[in-house]
Amino acid sequence: MATIKDVAKEAGVSVATVSRVINRNGYVQEETRKLVEAAISKLNYLPNEVARSLYFQKSKLIGLIIPDITNPFFPEIARGVEDVLQQNGYRLIIGNSDEDAEKEVRYIETFTQHNVLGVISTSSEEVSQWEKLNIPVVLLDRIHHDFPFVCSDQKEGGRLAAQILLDRGSRNITLLRGPKHVRTAYERFFAALEVLGKSQVQFQVLNTSFSFDGALETAGKLFELYPDTDGVIAVNDIVASAVLREALRRGRKIPEEMQIIGFDDIPMSKFLFPALSTIQQPAYEMGKEAAKLLLERIRQADIKKKQIILPVSFVERETTRKAGDGTWQK
Amino acid sequence: MATIKDVAKEAGVSVATVSRVINRNGYVQEETRKLVEAAISKLNYLPNEVARSLYFQKSKLIGLIIPDITNPFFPEIARGVEDVLQQNGYRLIIGNSDEDAEKEVRYIETFTQHNVLGVISTSSEEVSQWEKLNIPVVLLDRIHHDFPFVCSDQKEGGRLAAQILLDRGSRNITLLRGPKHVRTAYERFFAALEVLGKSQVQFQVLNTSFSFDGALETAGKLFELYPDTDGVIAVNDIVASAVLREALRRGRKIPEEMQIIGFDDIPMSKFLFPALSTIQQPAYEMGKEAAKLLLERIRQADIKKKQIILPVSFVERETTRKAGDGTWQK
DNA sequence: TTGAAAGCGTTACCAC
DNA sequence: GTGGTAACGCTTTCAA
Numbered sequence: 074m075a076t077i078k079d080v081a082k083e084a085g086v087s088v089a090t091v092s093r094v095i096n097r098n099g100y101v102q103e104e105t106r107k108l109v110e111a112a113i114s115k116l117n118y119l120p121n122e123v124a125r126s127l128y129f130q131k132s133k134l135i136g137l138i139i140p141d142i143t144n145p146f147f148p149e150i151a152r153g154v155e156d157v158l159q160q161n162g163y164r165l166i167i168g169n170s171d172e173d174a175e176k177e178v179r180y181i182e183t184f185t186q187h188n189v190l191g192v193i194s195t196s197s198e199e200v201s202q203w204e205k206l207n208i209p210v211v212l213l214d215r216i217h218h219d220f221p222f223v224c225s226d227q228k229e230g231g232r233l234a235a236q237i238l239l240d241r242g243s244r245n246i247t248l249l250r251g252p253k254h255v256r257t258a259y260e261r262f263f264a265a266l267e268v269l270g271k272s273q274v275q276f277q278v279l280n281t282s283f284s285f286d287g288a289l290e291t292a293g294k295l296f297e298l299y300p301d302t303d304g305v306i307a308v309n310d311i312v313a314s315a316v317l318r319e320a321l322r323r324g325r326k327i328p329e330e331m332q333i334i335g336f337d338d339i340p341m342s343k344f345l346f347p348a349l350s351t352i353q354q355p356a357y358e359m360g361k362e363a364a365k366l367l368l369e370r371i372r373q374a375d376i377k378k379k380q381i382i383l384p385v386s387f388v389e390r391e392t393t394r395k396a397g398d399g400t401w402q403k
Numbered sequence: 404m405a406t407i408k409d410v411a412k413e414a415g416v417s418v419a420t421v422s423r424v425i426n427r428n429g430y431v432q433e434e435t436r437k438l439v440e441a442a443i444s445k446l447n448y449l450p451n452e453v454a455r456s457l458y459f460q461k462s463k464l465i466g467l468i469i470p471d472i473t474n475p476f477f478p479e480i481a482r483g484v485e486d487v488l489q490q491n492g493y494r495l496i497i498g499n500s501d502e503d504a505e506k507e508v509r510y511i512e513t514f515t516q517h518n519v520l521g522v523i524s525t526s527s528e529e530v531s532q533w534e535k536l537n538i539p540v541v542l543l544d545r546i547h548h549d550f551p552f553v554c555s556d557q558k559e560g561g562r563l564a565a566q567i568l569l570d571r572g573s574r575n576i577t578l579l580r581g582p583k584h585v586r587t588a589y590e591r592f593f594a595a596l597e598v599l600g601k602s603q604v605q606f607q608v609l610n611t612s613f614s615f616d617g618a619l620e621t622a623g624k625l626f627e628l629y630p631d632t633d634g635v636i637a638v639n640d641i642v643a644s645a646v647l648r649e650a651l652r653r654g655r656k657i658p659e660e661m662q663i664i665g666f667d668d669i670p671m672s673k674f675l676f677p678a679l680s681t682i683q684q685p686a687y688e689m690g691k692e693a694a695k696l697l698l699e700r701i702r703q704a705d706i707k708k709k710q711i712i713l714p715v716s717f718v719e720r721e722t723t724r725k726a727g728d729g730t731w732q733k
Numbered sequence: 734t735t736g737a738a739a740g741c742g743t744t745a746c747c748a749c
Numbered sequence: 750g751t752g753g754t755a756a757c758g759c760t761t762t763c764a765a
Contacts, residue, residue, distance in 0.1 A: 074515065076742055087752045092744055099745085100750050122516040123462065124742030126453045127757045134496070134517070142478045142485070143670070152473050155499055164513055166464070167497050169485055183494055185404065186452040187464070285670050314674040321676040340473070340615050341671040344644040346651040406758060417736045422760055429761085430734050454758035457741050736765085741758105748753080 075116035084112035095120060126188050133163050135367065136184035136192040140172045144283065145339040146309070146356055147195070150213065153360020154193060161368060163190070170196040172254070178202060191367045209370040213363040216256055221370065223363040223381045225354040227257050230385040231264030234306045234334045234352050237387060239272055241394045243304025243332050246276040247295060249316070251283055251308035258283075258308050261336060261352075265306050281312050288315035296323060303331050310335035310342045310351055317345060317392060333392040347391030355383050405446040414442035425450060456518050463493050465697065466514035466522040470502045474613065475669040476639065476686055477525070480543065483690020484523060491698060493520070500526040502584070508532060521697045539700040543693040546586055551700065553693040553711045555684040557587050560715040561594030564636045564664045564682050567717060569602055571724045573634025573662050576606040577625060579646070581613055581638035588613075588638050591666060591682075595636050611642050618642040622649035633661050640665035640672045640681055647675060647722060663722040677721030685713050 077095075081088045086105055093099040094109045101109075112118070126132035135158055139147045155165050166189065168180035177196050184192060185206060194203070195213040203210045203220065212222035238246055248265060251258035269276045277299055281291035292315040295302065307313035313335030317327060325331050327347055335342060338353035362381050370376050407425075411418045416435055423429040424439045431439075442448070456462035465488055469477045485495050496519065498510035507526050514522060515536060524533070525543040533540045533550065542552035568576055578595060581588035599606045607629055611621035622645040625632065637643035643665030647657060655661050657677055665672060668683035692711050700706050 077744095078742080088743080089745085089752055089754090090750085093751085096744080102750060105750080119512060119516050121457075121518070121742050122513070123453055123456045123518045124757090125744080127451075127457050127741090127759090128743050128745090130757070132453065132517075133513075141482070142472070143482050145475060145478075145670070148472045148475075148478050151497075152471070152499060155472070155497070159498070164496050164498070164517070166494050167481075167485070168489070168494070169482060182449060183452070183463075186449050187462075187494070188451070188453050285674070289673075311674075314671070318674050318676040318678070340475070341644070341674070343619075344615070344641075344648050344671070345675065346648040348648070407760095408758080418759080419736055419738095419761080420734085423735090426760080432734060435734080451758050454741090455760080457743090457757090458759050458761090460741070734765105737763090739762085740760095743757090744755100746753105746755085749751085 074121070075118040076121065077118070079116055080109065080112045080118050083116060084108045130188065131190050132188040134166050134184075134187055134189045135163050135364075136180065136189045137165055137167045138170050138177055138180055138192065138194045138196045139167070140196055141169050142167070143169075145311070145341065146337050146354075149339075149356035150195060150360040150363075153357040153362075154213075154364045155360075157361050157364040157368070163368075172196060181206065191371050193363050193367055209367060211363050211367045211370070213359060214257055216260070219378065221366055221379050223359050223366060223383070224257060225359060225383045225385050227260035227385075228264040230336060230352040230354070231261035231266075232268050233385065233387055234261070234336065235265040235268035235272075237350075237393060238304040238306060238332050238334060239268070239274065240396060241328075241332060244274050245299075245301050246274055246304040246306060247299050247302040248276060248278045249281045249291060249295070249305065249307045249312050250278055251281060251312075255283075262308065281308060283309060283311065285311060285315075288312040289319075292316045292319035295319070305331065305333045307333065307335050310337045310339045310349060313349055313351065313392075314341065314345060317347075317349065328392050328394045332394060338388050342388075343390065345392075350390045350393040351388050353386050353388045355385075359383055404451070405448040406451065407448075409446055410439065410442045410448050413446060414438045460518060461520050462518040464496050464514075464517055464519045465493050465694075466510065466519045467495055467497045468500050468507055468510055468522065468524045468526045469497070470526055471499050472497070473499075475641070475671065476667050476684075479669075479686035480525060480690040480693075483687040483692075484543075484694045485690075487691050487694040487698070493698075502526060511536065521701050523693050523697055539697060541693050541697045541700070543689060544587055546590070549708065551696055551709050553689050553696060553713070554587060555689060555713045555715050557590035557715075558594040560666060560682040560684070561591035561596075562598050563715065563717055564591070564666065565595040565598035565602075567680075567723060568634040568636060568662050568664060569598070569604065570726060571658075571662060574604045575629075575631050576604055576634040576636060577629050577632040578606060578608045579611045579621060579625070579635065579637045579642050580608055581611060581642075585613075592638065611638060613639060613641065615641060615645075618645035619649075622646045625649070626653060635661065635663045637663065637665050640667045640669045640679060643679055643681065643722075644671065644675060647677075647679065658722050658724045662724060668718050672718075673720065675722075680720045680723040681718050683716050683718045685715075689713055 081091045093101045170177040191209040250262045335351035338351045342349040407418045423431045500507040521539040580592045665681035668681045672679040
């Protein structure tokens with residue numbers, strides 16, 4: 074790789090001059106600039122980011138920590154993040170934490186060793202580590218009262234899910250609840266619970282993991298423990314899909330005998346038959362917003378703590394009945 | 404962040420000595436080493452990777468270019484790559500190319516600007532750019548005769564898919580073919596074609612894109628153009644899922660009236676009902692192997708060109724009939 | 734066994 | 750307008 078010295082020699086000027094034309098600052102005569110530019114393109118020169126990074130004490134790298142890229146919710150987020158970073162000339166370093174605090178700490182360490190400009194974390198809420206770091210951090214899909222974050226309106230989502238099943242006639246509802254340490258999942262669960270609590274319907278709660286295999290297992294349990302369930306509120310679309318599959322396998326008519334509503338609206342949901350009704354989180358948008366927020370904070374450190382809550386929406390598909398069918402089995 | 408100077412001052416030695424204890428090379432007396440180590444942990448010192456990277460002309464960063472992390476095949480791959488890199492102390496910079504050569508070039512440029520140690524590309528086969536780079540490159544899920552690569556046995560996969568439908572009684576098969584510039588998809592398509600060509604069954608080809616929306620569109624077309632199809636070989640599981648949904652929607656009995664076989668075995672496939680029979684590519688393994696191969700090449704530049712082809716396998720689920728049912732509709 | 738200093742590629746300050 | 754040079758944090762060579 075050609076260095077700035079090579080360019081300087083080629084153009085017959087000093088490195089300082091070359092630096093000036095690269096960065097378009099300081100005075101440089103039209104003529105010499107042309108000389109330098111010619112040398113640059115002749116040598117195919119690109120400035121060494123590492124050297125710049127050393128000088129400026131900051132790089133063009135942004136760290137992203139996610140629990141597991143293999144969970145279909147996160148690629149959307151990651152893509153949103155990457156798209157805005159890319160457009161702004163930044164690059165993404167990525168790490169899968171598996172929700173493991175220790176792994177996360179190790180990522181944070183190496184990220185800072187690389188002079189990352191900032192970090193977006195969609196993993197733990199163990200914020201203590203972020204505080205001692207003095208680089209901007211944005212939480213994504215996680216909530217913390219004194220940190221900037223981007224997430225979607227979990228409470229509204231939980232309420233919506235419950236209300237929709239109620240309105241459309243479910244009278245015996247099972248809530249499939251995710252791991253309690255995932256705060257967002259907990260929030261929506263609780264909001265749904267509240268709505269159900271105020272209603273007169275029968276309901277119960279079943280715990281489940283987020284993983285594909287765990288979801289399938291949960292689905293089996295559901296039908297054994299609560300065979301009379303006629304409405305399922307699943308913690309996410311993966312779990313909802315597993316329930317749908319199991320229901321179909323057991324010959325249940327969906328949505329006539331049982332309504333199912335998921336959360337997230339991952340891409341596969343509309344591929345199912347019947348297609349999954351769900352509460353959509355704007356994952357891609359969330360990624361974008363988080364990246365934008367981080368860039369804002371990078372450019373202007375004193376910006377006020379911003380907490381962005383994006384709206385969720387009900388995507389009506391085929392695992393819920395038509396509105397007004399509330400009377401269906403009265 | 405504490406620097407090596409701070410540590411040196413704290414320990415009352417020179418930076419050279421500190422460097423020696425960090426890197427465990429050169430002589431350093433037991434006693435001074437203890438001093439230094441104390442200072443290091445007191446100051447919570449971590450060496451600045453950027454500075455090291457500048458000195459060594461190489462970083463601990465590996466670049467990964469993928470078409471689109473949002474396509475469920477790639478997160479598995481990315482995870483495989485990341486897991487082995489992580490274990491070896493390397494970090495991943497990632498870029499989505501959207502199969503766009505220009506975008507890809509830009510990533511390559513910035514990657515090299517960051518002194519990446521090597522690159523794994525699962526994007527274009529426009530290898531010309533790689534050649535002038537003098538960092539190790541490994542192609543993943545792509546094939547090139549004079550480059551190291553990792554992929555799975557596309558030909559065998561294509562053959563298998565076709566043979567299985569044939570053996571299990573499909574007599575009018577539609578091949579759903581992906582974009583022609585994706586060589587792997589082309590290879591498996593062609594292998595399947597060859598098998599069908601040698602058989603006596605009726606078959607036809609329909610083009611499709613890889614995207615979710617494109618797949619749904621293709622599925623619609625399939626039933627309009629070739630309503631008599633009783634076997635579908637889809638270029639990947641997304642397309643297969645779309646076909647399955649559309650078939651179910653139209654009231655077809657699967658697999659009795661129509662068998663469907665996919666490719667990849669993405670996580671959602673087992674969530675469908677009926678669950679999708681498919682040719683599995685070991686995506687996670689592929690990612691791991693590619694990362695290992697790259698590390699090998701990094702550590703030992705003169706290693707011979709290695710090309711790894713991982714086996715595919717038939718995952719029998721519920722969209723194909725039982726073996727021996729070949730006689731089913733004779 | 735230790736320290737001083739050069740050098741990795743870049744930028745910015747200060748002379749000229 | 751332009752060039753010399755210190756500095757960014759680190760490693761290694763060379764001397765002591």
